[in-house]
Amino acid sequence: MSIHQTFADARSTYGEARFVIFGVPYDRTTSYRPGTRFAPAAIREASHSLESTVPFAGVDLAEVPIHDMGDIGEFGPPAVMVGAVEFTLSKIFGDGKFPVALGGEHTLTCGALRALREMDAALVFVDAHMDFREEYLGEKLSHACVARRALEVLGLSKVVSIGVRSWSAEEVKAARDLGFRFYTSMDVRRRGIGDVLREILKALPPRVYLSIDMDGLDPSHAPGVGTPEPYGLSDWDVREIIHALSPRLVGADVVEVSPLAENHVTPVLAAKVVQEVISAVVSTDGEVP
Helix, strand or coil: CCCCCCCCCCCCCCCCCCCCEEEECCCCCCCCCCCHHHHHHHHHHHHHCCCCCHHHHEEEECCCCCCEEEEEECCCCCHHHHEEEEHHHHHHCCCCCCCEEEEECCHHHHHHHHHHHHCCCCEEEEECCCCCCCCCCCEEECCHHHHHHHHHHHHHEEEEEEEEEEEHHHHHHHHHHHEEEEHHHHHHHHHCHHHEEEEEEEHCCCEEEEEEHHHECCCCCCCECCCCCCCCHHHHHHHHHHHHHHHHEEEEEEEEECHHHHCHHHHHHCCCCCHHHHHHHCCCCCCCC
């Protein structure tokens, strides 16, 4: 159990806050290394090792109204967890606040889809895996199916994935047949993240939700994830993605941290990613998307 029950610098009440953090401790459909149910506590604990100032963004998070509402619920089947996330996000969005979810397996992002459709928002994934299976082990609400569910709800023009480098033959065929837009980590290496982002930004609407699966990063940067995959993105690539999208961001999640798999590195990086998301949005206030 973490000695720190809230994310660092989350000192505001819900009513005062602009940014609302909540945890989703869930790993029921995990297929390789379980333990993402411990991620919210580990990320919160790690956040207290970081300074409040985010230097490259020029933001002091101690001056930003942030609230940590804790973890949501005790869950059974994936549909129950997804419903709880959907309810929570709808409340936060409805109150005009910016949600940041800490996970937990990637299935939780399915809980954002209906709210994003109502907002006419796009969903950008950072992910090593295509997550485009129709079902996995008999379950359609699975970490291996998140992008497929997103495409069904939001449509082709509003879903894109960056950093993909792992897929089955069936899902990549389905993705290409349906026109799912994805950029591999090799695309990023050859073209540079800036060029990839410029292309993506031309096609995105004014509102974007960012889902960062920590396995999108190379295991040398983030070894403690549910399903690590070599040849990934760098921490700088992910920072560039966050800041390029920041004028359009309406919410985010940081998922698939598995703290049992290693000591401290990945939870610290995940906490830093949360800091970067919040500080990037604050630093771009007033910019036209």
